[in-house]
Amino acid sequence: MDRTRIPPQNIEAEQSVLGSMLLSREAIIEVSEILRAEDFYKESHKKLFDVIMEMFEKDIPVDLVTVVDELRKRDMLEVVGGIEYLASLTSSVITTANVSYYAKLIKEKATLRRLIEASSEIMELSYQEDDVETVLDIAEQKIFDIAQGRNTTTFSSMKDILMDTFYKIEELYKNKGKLTGIPSGFPDLDAKTAGFQPSDFILIAARPSMGKTSFALNIAQNAALLTGLPVAIFSLEMSKEQLVTRLICSTANIDSQKLRTGNLDEEDWMKLAAAMTPLSKAPIYIDDTPGVTVMDIRAKARRLKLEKGLGLVMIDYLQLMQGRGRAENRQQEISEISRSLKSLARELNVPVITLSQLSR
Numbered sequence: 001m002d003r004t005r006i007p008p009q010n011i012e013a014e015q016s017v018l019g020s021m022l023l024s025r026e027a028i029i030e031v032s033e034i035l036r037a038e039d040f041y042k043e044s045h046k047k048l049f050d051v052i053m054e055m056f057e058k059d060i061p062v063d064l065v066t067v068v069d070e071l072r073k074r075d076m077l078e079v080v081g082g083i084e085y086l087a088s089l090t091s092s093v094i095t096t097a098n099v100s101y102y103a104k105l106i107k108e109k110a111t112l113r114r115l116i117e118a119s120s121e122i123m124e125l126s127y128q129e130d131d132v133e134t135v136l137d138i139a140e141q142k143i144f145d146i147a148q149g150r151n152t153t154t155f156s157s158m159k160d161i162l163m164d165t166f167y168k169i170e171e172l173y174k175n176k177g178k179l180t181g182i183p184s185g186f187p188d189l190d191a192k193t194a195g196f197q198p199s200d201f202i203l204i205a206a207r208p209s210m211g212k213t214s215f216a217l218n219i220a221q222n223a224a225l226l227t228g229l230p231v232a233i234f235s236l237e238m239s240k241e242q243l244v245t246r247l248i249c250s251t252a253n254i255d256s257q258k259l260r261t262g263n264l265d266e267e268d269w270m271k272l273a274a275a276m277t278p279l280s281k282a283p284i285y286i287d288d289t290p291g292v293t294v295m296d297i298r299a300k301a302r303r304l305k306l307e308k309g310l311g312l313v314m315i316d317y318l319q320l321m322q323g324r325g326r327a328e329n330r331q332q333e334i335s336e337i338s339r340s341l342k343s344l345a346r347e348l349n350v351p352v353i354t355l356s357q358l359s360r
Contacts, residue, residue, distance in 0.1 A: 008112040009041035013102040018045060019089035020096040021052050022064050027099045028056050034103040039110035048080045064090055111146060118142040137295050144302045182229070182312050182351055185222025196223075196312065196351035201342040203318075205356040212355045213238070213316055217247055219353065220314050224282040229311025232304050233286045234297055236320035240286040244279075251275035283308070293322045294340040301348055310350050315341070317355035 017035070020027040032053065037046040051070055055062050060070075064086060071077040080086070122139045172180060181195025196202060206212045217233075224231040235243050249256040252275035254268050264272075285308070287300055297315065304310055315321070318341075323333035338354075345352040 007041070007116060008109040010105050010109050011042065013105040013109075014040050014042060014045045015089055016093060016102045017099055017106060018048055018052070019091075019093040020099040020102075021049075022062065022067060022086070022090050023093060024096040024099075025056075025062065027096045028052065028062060030100045031103045032056070034100065034107055039106050041109065041113070044080045047076060048086075051076070051080075114146045115143075118146060133293075133295055137298070140299055140302070144306070147306055182223045183226045184219045185226060186219070196353070198349045198351065199346045200351040201338075201345045202351060202353045203338075203356050204353060205358050207358050212357075213243075214246060214250060216314055216316060216353060216355055217243065218250060220284060220312065221247060221251070221279070221282055223312045224284050225278060227311055228283065230283040230285060230304060230308045231312045231314065232301055232310060233284060234292060234300075234313070234315045235286060235288045236290055236292065237316055238288070240288040243286055243288070247279060248272065248275055251279055291320065291322045294337055294344065297321075297341075298344050298347070301344070305348060305350075310348060312350055313345075313348070313352045315352070315354040317357055319357050 017027075017031055021031055035049070037049045037053075040046045040049055048067075048071075051074070052062055052067060055066065055070060060066065068077065068083055068086060071080060077083065118139075122135070122142065125135055125138060179190055179195040181193065181197040181200075183190050183195050184193070204212055204216055220231045220233055223229070233243065238246075245259060246256065248254075249259055252268075252271040254264075254271055258264055258268060285304055289296065297313075301310065301313055318334065318337065321337050323337055341352055341354055
């Protein structure tokens with residue numbers, strides 16, 4: 001970050017938010033949904049926010065007296081400005097009704113600071129790194145993380161992981177027999193998988209003309225209609241019009257040959273009209289760019305998740321994807337692409353279904 005210029009900040013908003021938190025439990029609840037300690041510009045404000053939140057989480061009453069006492073115990077009272085400064089925070093608050101608005105102002109300034117920091121890192125990396133794709137991927141990841149407001153930590157404690165896992169097991173017990181993931185719409189398959197789970201990487205492999213695409217399209221359609229979550233389809237083999245034609249034929253139960261030749265009777269037209277209604281409601285998004293790379297898919301999927309949300313990604317098919325051109329042979333390249341797609345599933349936290357063509 002450029003030290004010659006003052007980074008974006010709003011100290012008055014920070015003071016108002018902290019003062020409101022010292023006065024109102026409801027203000028703490030509102031602010032906790034918007035801000036983290038790192039969002040504050042002043043170090044003393046970060047520390048004070050942390051202490052207030054820790055007391056709140058332990059169900060210790062939060063007010064000027066209790067916070068001063070807690071800060072004294074931690075030998076932090078002077079670090080955050082002393083009693084007079086804390087008293088000035090509360091006395092300057094006319095009403096706590098606007099605390100959410102002030103918290104959002106702080107969040108906006110924090111986002112701008114992160115963008116400045118990220119741009120500096122990207123600029124430095126651009127001077128050092130020869131691989132343009134790597135730089136682009138890192139740059140996009142940084143911007144995506146900022147847009148998502150995510151806190152990218154490296155470690156989680158065993159205690160936290162155990163608690164999260166226990167809650168999930170408890171939820172599974174309460175809903176035993178029910179689907180916990182994205183449904184495929186095929187009862188036997190769903191019974192075995194309990195639905196496709198977040199971060200799953202699923203390969204559907206078969207020889208040519210065995211119905212891989214039709215099967216996967218049915219899964220995509222069912223997932224979109226049953227959950228209402230957006231489904232992203234990357235079609236490297238067929239155009240988006242061809243894919244939609246297949247979906248129409250499958251939904252309307254019409255022979256695709258009749259549709260291709262236009263040899264339709266009145267009953268077929270009625271079936272087509274009936275099929276259009278559910279298909280038009282399905283939140284399915286199709287990209288038919290040929291020869292895409294994992295980086296292309298990652299960029300487009302990230303954007304869709306940010307703008308619309310995302311429940312499932314489908315790719316048709318693996319062998320038509322482009323690698324980075326560094327592998328010694330195509331087999332190694334396909335392995336590298338597969339690893340990258342698994343990584344993508346974890347990053348987006350959605351199931352990624354990829355079709356793979358086997359040799360005859």
